[in-house]
Amino acid sequence: MSWALNPDWSEFYVGSKEIWEYFNNAAQKFGLNRYIKLRHRVVGAVWEETRGVWLVDVVDEATGTKFTDWCHFLVNGTGFLNHWRWPDIPGLDSFKGTKLHSAAWDESVVLKGKRVAVIGNGSSGIQIVTAIQPEVKALSVFIRSPSWVSTSFAQDFAGPNGTNFSYTDEQKQTFRSDMQRLQSYRKAIETNMNSNHKVAHTNSPEQQIAVQYLTKIMKSRIGENHPLADRLIPDFGVGCRRPTPGVGYLEALVASNNRIFFDPIAEVVEDGIKLNTGESIEVDIIVCATGFDVSWKPRFPVIGRGGIDLSDQWKDRPLSYLSFAVPNFPNFFIYLGPNSPLSHGSALPSIEHLTKYLIRLLHKIQIERYKAVEPKLQAMHDFIEHADAYLKRTVWSTKCRSWLKGGKDDGPPLVHPGSRVHWFHMLMEPRWEDWEWTSRSTNRFAYLGNGFSSLEEEGRDKAWYIDEDEGKGYEAVIY
Numbered sequence: 001m002s003w004a005l006n007p008d009w010s011e012f013y014v015g016s017k018e019i020w021e022y023f024n025n026a027a028q029k030f031g032l033n034r035y036i037k038l039r040h041r042v043v044g045a046v047w048e049e050t051r052g053v054w055l056v057d058v059v060d061e062a063t064g065t066k067f068t069d070w071c072h073f074l075v076n077g078t079g080f081l082n083h084w085r086w087p088d089i090p091g092l093d094s095f096k097g098t099k100l101h102s103a104a105w106d107e108s109v110v111l112k113g114k115r116v117a118v119i120g121n122g123s124s125g126i127q128i129v130t131a132i133q134p135e136v137k138a139l140s141v142f143i144r145s146p147s148w149v150s151t152s153f154a155q156d157f158a159g160p161n162g163t164n165f166s167y168t169d170e171q172k173q174t175f176r177s178d179m180q181r182l183q184s185y186r187k188a189i190e191t192n193m194n195s196n197h198k199v200a201h202t203n204s205p206e207q208q209i210a211v212q213y214l215t216k217i218m219k220s221r222i223g224e225n226h227p228l229a230d231r232l233i234p235d236f237g238v239g240c241r242r243p244t245p246g247v248g249y250l251e252a253l254v255a256s257n258n259r260i261f262f263d264p265i266a267e268v269v270e271d272g273i274k275l276n277t278g279e280s281i282e283v284d285i286i287v288c289a290t291g292f293d294v295s296w297k298p299r300f301p302v303i304g305r306g307g308i309d310l311s312d313q314w315k316d317r318p319l320s321y322l323s324f325a326v327p328n329f330p331n332f333f334i335y336l337g338p339n340s341p342l343s344h345g346s347a348l349p350s351i352e353h354l355t356k357y358l359i360r361l362l363h364k365i366q367i368e369r370y371k372a373v374e375p376k377l378q379a380m381h382d383f384i385e386h387a388d389a390y391l392k393r394t395v396w397s398t399k400c401r402s403w404l405k406g407g408k409d410d411g412p413p414l415v416h417p418g419s420r421v422h423w424f425h426m427l428m429e430p431r432w433e434d435w436e437w438t439s440r441s442t443n444r445f446a447y448l449g450n451g452f453s454s455l456e457e458e459g460r461d462k463a464w465y466i467d468e469d470e471g472k473g474y475e476a477v478i479y
Helices: 016-029 123-132 169-177 179-193 205-222 249-253 347-367 377-391 420-428
Strands: 040-048 053-060 065-071 074-076 098-101 115-119 138-142 258-261 265-269 272-275 280-282 285-288 332-334 370-375 435-439
Touching (some): 123 138, 123 249, 169 179, 347 370, 347 420, 370 377
Parallel strands (some): 074 332
Antiparallel strands (some): 053 065, 272 280
16 A cells, blocks of 8 residues: 555565555554444445435344444445355255365365365466465366466566565665665556556557467476467467466466366266266365356445436446446445456555545535535446447457456456556546536535635634645646
8 A cells, every 4th residue: 555665575475464464554553443343244225315325234243233324425345356156066065075265265174185176267266276286185276268377467576587585684674764765666666567558458569579478488387398288378368367476376287286177067076076078076175266246236235316226227237437436326436346447457556546536526525515426327328438449459358258347258348448547647637527416505605604714713724825835736737
């Protein structure tokens, strides 16, 4: 996060536990835990027009008690790939061994010396296979379609050939004693990650170079003449499916204790997995690295104006204004919704920039006495029309099964129509004309009140505009 520097990262590409610790430490340091209710699950939200509020049904999972809270603004921050489920495979419930899902991992399960099956080779599958291959007795990996296995993000700063590396004690001490140096290092990495959008264009030289480079890297890791090389290397563009850094994954796939299966799974039986070919593979543990709701429909009913259910409105396709707002759902906003920069690098800067936009929007609503705001229907359709036209020229429109396209081979890409910097720039200047505003007053200027400004209150700086670094004038204008 841009506002929470950490000089003590152990590695360039750290694991989930250390990332969790970073978030937890930041929450404690900045006093954020007091705003967080753990073990409370939202089960429904209904817009109440008269008062201009959302009525939110919540279950306290510690006690089982259900209660209703309310708010003027409802922000869904559950993100994407948040609703996991077991994959739809016949007989999965009949398996007598242990079942694990990548999104609900049980740390108590011992994998060492066991026969383990991993279903799926997306981001989760790649990371799981790499981690468990050295310790399991036998590994079986079931692959429906290939994935581009990239080197680390910002590989110019990674180890040789994009490999991971550990920061030395001397490097950490340097960052601790010189935070500006740490900030410069962070900025250089971020600049590198923000400089690759041309790769996303189907016929660009950068895309061709990426295909050639990753093909060469993957073959070198699999073995130039390995019989499965052609099955493991995709025939679609780099980025059609979200690229995954997979240092060690390909080596794990061709290890002596692993076997790869491309044939479809017919069913799961008591002691393993049966393929369409009739072959059965006995396993002790099945790991499902697949099975998510990729429809963007919320996990709980969201009922907007006129009793409209968001799931019904999105039954054919999730349409949104700039990815975060939806007509018929006033004062309701979404983080990482459809057509957000889902495959453009780290999600955290994108979340931060949308937060800044929403703060400005909420400030306008509060100060100017509006009851509700929602995007205009035509503004949303204009955005979707532009996005669809732009994305036709990108790799996201090539034929591959991806959650970036709602889990379909040929679905419309649901990513931002531009680079990540393009997304940041777009959010800098809100288009207030794209919104429908419902005022609390019959006169739009009633908020001007008694003629005095809050800037004149006791203790406030009444001549702030004299400061040289005030930065509210032409300096704020960016072309």
